[in-house]
Amino acid sequence: MKSGNYWMRRIFTSLLVIVIVLSLNFFLFRLMPGDPTSTLLDPRFSPEAKEELLKSYGLDKPLFQQFLLYVKQMLSFKFGLSFLSQKPVWQELAERLPNTLALLLPSLFLSAVLGTFLGVMAAKGRGKFSEKIVLMSGAVSFSFPSFFVQLVLLLLFAHVLPLFPLRGSASIPPPVGFWNLLGDKVWHMALPVLSLVLIGFGSWALYVRNLMVKTLGEDFVLLARAKGLREGQILWGHAFRTALPPIITIFFLSLPGVISGAVITETVFSLHGVGKFLLEAVSGHDYPAAGAAFYLLALITVICNLLADAAYALVDPRISFRKVRR
Amino acid sequence: MILRRYGILILIIFLILAFLAPLFMGPANETVAPPFSKPLWLDLKSPAPRSYSVKDEIFSFKWDGNPPATFSLKGTVSFDRPPERAFILLVTPSGAYKLADLSGAKRFDIDIDSRDVPLKLELGMDPFSDLSEIAFSERGIYELIVKSDEDATIDLNLDIHVGRWGIFGTDQRGRDVLRLFVEGIKISLLVGISATLLASTLGMGLGLLAGYLGGFVDSAIMRMIDVLLAIPTLPILMVISGIWGRGLWQIVLVLSIFSWMGTARVVRAMTLSIREAPYIENLRALGAPTGYILARHLVPEALPLLLAQMALGVPGAILAEAGLSFLGLSDPLMPSWGRMLHEAHVFGAFTGGAWWLIFPPGLGIAAICLTFIGIGRQLEERTDPRLKESLRK
Numbered sequence: 279m280k281s282g283n284y285w286m287r288r289i290f291t292s293l294l295v296i297v298i299v300l301s302l303n304f305f306l307f308r309l310m311p312g313d314p315t316s317t318l319l320d321p322r323f324s325p326e327a328k329e330e331l332l333k334s335y336g337l338d339k340p341l342f343q344q345f346l347l348y349v350k351q352m353l354s355f356k357f358g359l360s361f362l363s364q365k366p367v368w369q370e371l372a373e374r375l376p377n378t379l380a381l382l383l384p385s386l387f388l389s390a391v392l393g394t395f396l397g398v399m400a401a402k403g404r405g406k407f408s409e410k411i412v413l414m415s416g417a418v419s420f421s422f423p424s425f426f427v428q429l430v431l432l433l434l435f436a437h438v439l440p441l442f443p444l445r446g447s448a449s450i451p452p453p454v455g456f457w458n459l460l461g462d463k464v465w466h467m468a469l470p471v472l473s474l475v476l477i478g479f480g481s482w483a484l485y486v487r488n489l490m491v492k493t494l495g496e497d498f499v500l501l502a503r504a505k506g507l508r509e510g511q512i513l514w515g516h517a518f519r520t521a522l523p524p525i526i527t528i529f530f531l532s533l534p535g536v537i538s539g540a541v542i543t544e545t546v547f548s549l550h551g552v553g554k555f556l557l558e559a560v561s562g563h564d565y566p567a568a569g570a571a572f573y574l575l576a577l578i579t580v581i582c583n584l585l586a587d588a589a590y591a592l593v594d595p596r597i598s599f600r601k602v603r604r
Numbered sequence: 605m606i607l608r609r610y611g612i613l614i615l616i617i618f619l620i621l622a623f624l625a626p627l628f629m630g631p632a633n634e635t636v637a638p639p640f641s642k643p644l645w646l647d648l649k650s651p652a653p654r655s656y657s658v659k660d661e662i663f664s665f666k667w668d669g670n671p672p673a674t675f676s677l678k679g680t681v682s683f684d685r686p687p688e689r690a691f692i693l694l695v696t697p698s699g700a701y702k703l704a705d706l707s708g709a710k711r712f713d714i715d716i717d718s719r720d721v722p723l724k725l726e727l728g729m730d731p732f733s734d735l736s737e738i739a740f741s742e743r744g745i746y747e748l749i750v751k752s753d754e755d756a757t758i759d760l761n762l763d764i765h766v767g768r769w770g771i772f773g774t775d776q777r778g779r780d781v782l783r784l785f786v787e788g789i790k791i792s793l794l795v796g797i798s799a800t801l802l803a804s805t806l807g808m809g810l811g812l813l814a815g816y817l818g819g820f821v822d823s824a825i826m827r828m829i830d831v832l833l834a835i836p837t838l839p840i841l842m843v844i845s846g847i848w849g850r851g852l853w854q855i856v857l858v859l860s861i862f863s864w865m866g867t868a869r870v871v872r873a874m875t876l877s878i879r880e881a882p883y884i885e886n887l888r889a890l891g892a893p894t895g896y897i898l899a900r901h902l903v904p905e906a907l908p909l910l911l912a913q914m915a916l917g918v919p920g921a922i923l924a925e926a927g928l929s930f931l932g933l934s935d936p937l938m939p940s941w942g943r944m945l946h947e948a949h950v951f952g953a954f955t956g957g958a959w960w961l962i963f964p965p966g967l968g969i970a971a972i973c974l975t976f977i978g979i980g981r982q983l984e985e986r987t988d989p990r991l992k993e994s995l996r997k
Contacts, residue, residue: 291827295834302840306847421973423923425930425945426966433959531833538838542927546949556839557931560846568846572839579836 288587292580297349299576303569304348357570362562367570371552375574377447378551380467382540382578385474390529392475393482400483401490402513409487416484419477424539428473428546435469442469445548470547474539478532485528489521496520523594530586533579541575611978618972622789632787632939635778637769638674643960644768651766658760664747671740673767674718677703679760681750682711690752697744701727701735706752714760736764773960775944776951785964788941792922792972795856799921802860804914807867808906812898814868815875822872829865837862838927845933852938855928859921867913874906908987915980919973926969941965 339347351357357367400412436444443449447466453459493499494517502512541553548554552571559567630636637653644652651669658679683690683706690706692714703723706712716723718736725731729738740746750758772781814825841858848854878884878901887897928934929942932950936943948961 291830291834294827295831298831299835303843306843417974417977418970420977421919421923422970423926423930423942423945423966425927425949426962426969429945429949429962429966433957433962437957534834534836537836538927541838541842542930545931553839556842557933560842561932563846568843572843575836575839579834583834 284591285587288584292584295576295580299573300349300352301345303352303573304345307565307569352570352573358566360559360567361564362558362567367567370555370567371570371574374550374552374555377549378540378544378553378578380463381470381474381543381549381551382536384467385471385478386536388471389475389478389482393479394486394525396479397483397486398490398513398518400487401494402509404491412480412483412487415480416487417480419480419484422477424473424477425542425546427477428470428543431469431473431476432546442466447547447549447551466549470543470549474536474543477539478536481532482528486521486525489524490517493517493521519593523590526586526590526593529589530583533582533586537575537579611975611982614971614975615979618789618793618975621786622793625786626783626790629780629783629786632783633777633779633937634783636780636783637774637778638765638767639774639776639778640958641673641765641767641769641774641778643771643773645771646768650768653766653769654762654764656762656764658748658762659758661750661756661758662747663749663762664745666744667740667746667764668743669766671734671737672764673736675736675740675762675764676718677714677716677748677760677762679714679758680711681706681714681760682757683752683754684710685754686710687752687754687756690750690754690756693747693749693751694739695747695749696739697742697746701739706750740764772964773958775961776947776953779939781944781960781964784939784944785941785968787939788944788965788968789972791852791938791940792925792969795852795859795925796918796922796972796976799856799859799863799925800914800917802856803864803917803921804867804910806860807864807913808871808903808910810864811868811871812875812902812906815872816879816894816898816902825868825872829868832862832865835862837924841924841928842931842933845928850933850935852935855925855934859924863917863920863924866917867910870909870913871906874909875902878902878905908983912980912983912987915976915983918976918980922969922973922976941969 355368357371359365360367360370363370396408396412396415400409403409432444436442443466447463449462449466453462494513496517498520499512499517502516507516537553540551541556543549544551544553545557552574556568556571556575558564559571626632651667651672653672654665656663656665677692681692686709687707691702692704692706694701694703703716704712704714718734718739721731724733724735727735729735748760748762750756750760770780770782772785775781775784810825814822840862841855844858845854848858884897884901887901925934925940926942926945929940930946930949932946934940934943942965944965945962948958948965953959953961
């Protein structure tokens with residue numbers, strides 16, 4: 279009963295996010311001054327094509343019906359044509375999505391693992407070197423802009439020491455053979471992923487450390503010590519397991535930030551991804567493309583959120599909703 | 605840790621720099637030296653850039669260093685009567701260069717740059733050759749001579765640029781990076797503080813409402829927080845700035861709409877715990893209206909914590925604004941730190957190795973954020989001394 283309630287609420291929130299993102303997309307682009315055709319349709323289109331597209335967008339119908347139609351189209355991934363490239367937006371996005379995921383997932387995973395490990399170590403060795411490192415990296419990740427760190431990394435490891443490529447997500451022309459292709463990909467992705475980990479792990483470590491310090495002060499840890507358990511078992515088996523659910527909460531709270539970071543990272547390293555596509559669309563006034571890219575990024579966030587919820591249910595079978603809130 | 609102790613002091617220095625320094629400097633968008641000039645202190649032995657005001661017919665100066673990057677001559681020369689033969693000569697130890705012909709008119713506006721191709725062709729040189737390197741190839745006494753058969757009134761400025769300028773050098777448009785840096789402090793502080801103020805006011809209001817009223821209002825506000833927390837901020841900022849335009853106040857408004865959630869949560873939690881306190885119950889029993897209890901008891905109680913939250917929220921707003929500007933989605937005429945990094949990125953600061961365009965704005969953002977984090981932590985410790993002890997343990 280309780281768990282059903284929890285899932286209902288999470289899924290309801292996710293749906294609400296999607297609905298709000300869609301309505302923002304819909305109304306922001308439509309409530310602009312001027313005729314909707316001037317913003318939704320390319321001025322270079324012929325009148326017949328305009329008429330046809332007007333119909334396919336349903337722009338001749340009342341606003342509410344238009345909205346329903348729009349939601350239906352978005353949910354079935356019919357994003358229309360890009361003004362800039364004249365290709366279907368969906369095709370463009372599908373081409374870029376793998377690159378964005380290849381940037382996001384490894385960096386998210388690596389910074390979570392590294393941050394958690396360092397955070398636990400810092401909580402164990404309070405006042406020692408490891409704690410100072412964690413406190414410092416935490417301050418760095420909260421105050422240094424990601425693009426600055428990335429620009430410096432580029433300057434050092436792509437210009438001064440040409441170990442990595444200056445820009446792009448693949449060599450042109452691409453190398454032949456599967457392994458060469460994979461190697462090329464890794465070579466291009468290494469610096470962006472590394473930079474995201476470098477910026478991201480600090481806040482993780484700081485958070486985990488604070489949680490673990492609190493947990494290590496609890497009575498059950500004292501009891502475990504009194505039982506004569508090994509220090510490693512107390513740390514990982516008792517304290518860390520107890521602290522795990524809030525860590526997973528922070529995982530999904532950090533996701534929107536990570537997605538924002540990915541947009542900037544793709545711009546700095548000129549990666550062929552969804553975020554850079556969004557930037558190009560926004561600066562080129564390519565509204566169907568901008569709306570679709572934003573929708574896709576929000577969708578990635580929502581899906582990751584639900585995955586994090588599933589993981590939460592795994593580590594904390596009680597999942598009482600109130601515990602998550604506080 | 606130094607930042608923690610001297611946070612307020614550093615903030616005051618930043619404020620003084622941001623609001624007083626522009627009084628002594630020119631406008632931020634002014635070109636002062638050739639593009640990508642290095643900082644002066646990189647090479648202290650070579651001659652500094654020079655600017656001479658020339659009033660006499662023969663002006664001599666000494667040049668004892670490597671050839672300068674460029675030189676320029678600007679100003680006016682006027683005669684009582686139009687001369688038959690008149691010209692400006694640059695006499696160097698190795699030869700003479702006729703920079704301009706001044707015959708046949710009463711007044712000439714001079715604007716000569718060593719990079720001008722017509723000038724080089726006039727002198728019989730290859731258009732791709734470097735005039736300043738050839739003319740200043742030797743050390744010794746140089747003379748700028750205005751030769752004419754009439755009396756001349758001369759008002760000229762000879763600028764010799766050495767490819768180095770000021771403390772932080774110049775950017776791709778030849779603007780002084782130090783001047784842009786100072787302007788960036790102002791923008792960052794303005795956006796950071798005003799967005800946080802707005803967001804905190806919003807967050808405090810909604811948090812108080814949610815916590816005190818409870819029930820439907822509470823769950824509606826909490827749902828709204830959940831939703832807003834799950835929307836990636838930067839993409840939506842990008843979309844909105846693409847539609848609304850790129851002014852500073854639009855950014856501030858949108859930033860505050862998407863950053864009040866943290867404050868609201870803290871205030872709500874606090875209100876929930878205070879609401880049940882006996883003295884509030886007593887007040888209610890005495891018939892105090894809700895508004896009175898909120899304004900006179902809950903707000904003052906929540907205020908210190910709120911101040912700490914505000915200080916800790918400023919870096920987020922500053923970083924978001926910088927990120928947006930870095931993506932090129934800010935007003936191009938308004939220099940800010942993010943914009944500086946954007947231009948460094950777009951105009952290839954790397955291929956020239958122009959690190960002085962990257963470090964001042966980047967470290968500036970970091971310093972200002974660290975300062976506010978330091979102030980916030982200190983305020984937090986004031987309100988909750990337990991935090992301090994747990995750190996020192």
